[in-house]
Amino acid sequence: xxxxxxxxxxxxxxxxxxxxxxxxxxxxxxxxxxxxxxxxxxxxxxxxxxxxxxxxxxxxxxxxxxxxxxxxxxxxxxxxxxxxxxxxxxxxxxxxxxxxxxxxxxxxxxxxxxxxx
Amino acid sequence: xxxxxxxxxxxxxxxxxxxxxxxxxxxxxxxxxxxxxxxxxxxxxxxxxxxxxxxxxxxxxxxxxxxxxxxxxxxxxxxxxxxxxxxxxxxxxxxxxxxxxxxxxxxxxxxx
Numbered sequence: 001x002x003x004x005x006x007x008x009x010x011x012x013x014x015x016x017x018x019x020x021x022x023x024x025x026x027x028x029x030x031x032x033x034x035x036x037x038x039x040x041x042x043x044x045x046x047x048x049x050x051x052x053x054x055x056x057x058x059x060x061x062x063x064x065x066x067x068x069x070x071x072x073x074x075x076x077x078x079x080x081x082x083x084x085x086x087x088x089x090x091x092x093x094x095x096x097x098x099x100x101x102x103x104x105x106x107x108x109x110x111x112x113x114x115x116x117x
Numbered sequence: 118x119x120x121x122x123x124x125x126x127x128x129x130x131x132x133x134x135x136x137x138x139x140x141x142x143x144x145x146x147x148x149x150x151x152x153x154x155x156x157x158x159x160x161x162x163x164x165x166x167x168x169x170x171x172x173x174x175x176x177x178x179x180x181x182x183x184x185x186x187x188x189x190x191x192x193x194x195x196x197x198x199x200x201x202x203x204x205x206x207x208x209x210x211x212x213x214x215x216x217x218x219x220x221x222x223x224x225x226x227x228x229x
Contacts, residue, residue, distance in 0.1 A: 004159070033216075033217075035219075041221065041222055042121075042123075042205060042219040042220050042221045042222045043160070043205065043207075043217075043219040044219075045216050045217065045218070045219075048216060056216055058216075059216075091159050091160075093159070105150075105162050105165065106162065106217065107162075108158075108159025108160050108161070109159050110157065110158050110159055111157075111158075111159055
């Protein structure tokens with residue numbers, strides 16, 4: 001596709017269950033980012049990938065959160081033993097440039113709305 | 118700790134009015150971006166400013182980066198209903214170019 005896609009668009013789960021969120025970046029973009037957005041607020045950085053490596057995981061809120069990227073393309077964000085405070089919109093973005101310049105244009109997907117009951 | 122504070126948080130105005138949104142920090146940023154986000158969608162980049170004192174214009178939108186690169190403003194002239202959305206500033210700090218720090222957001226509603 002032409003843009004960043006994410007699936008599912010909505011996910012409702014029960015507390016304690018594991019969830020996987022998927023991001024398909026723009027083809028050829030080497031950098032990929034995950035953010036979390038709560039109720040129309042600003043974005044909270046979670047993790048950054050350059051290729052398949054994650055040089056910056058500083059935003060992951062706990063060890064229940066993990067992410068991987070394979071083939072320099074698709075990324076999966078996994079949340080284990082979900083808690084109610086994990087409810088939010090999870091946004092993925094990709095960029096043609098990573099950490100080599102002081103700025104980069106990030107293209108965002110529509111997000112996955114996660115609701116933990 | 119929120120590094121970028123935006124004001125106002127909410128703004129409801131009528132079509133044709135002018136408005137300014139502020140993005141402030143005590144930290145220096147190497148560059149600053151402005152995004153607009155509509156419901157159910159991801160943020161879309163409007164502009165990037167990289168030089169202290171820089172002014173960029175995008176049709177009715179004027180963006181300014183502070184001389185000290187700690188703050189920025191977005192001014193909209195003659196607002197239209199299509200300008201409605203959540204406006205987010207985002208800064209990149211020297212040495213952490215991979216990570217953008219997003220502001221708290223300004224929700225703008227423009228009515229007829």
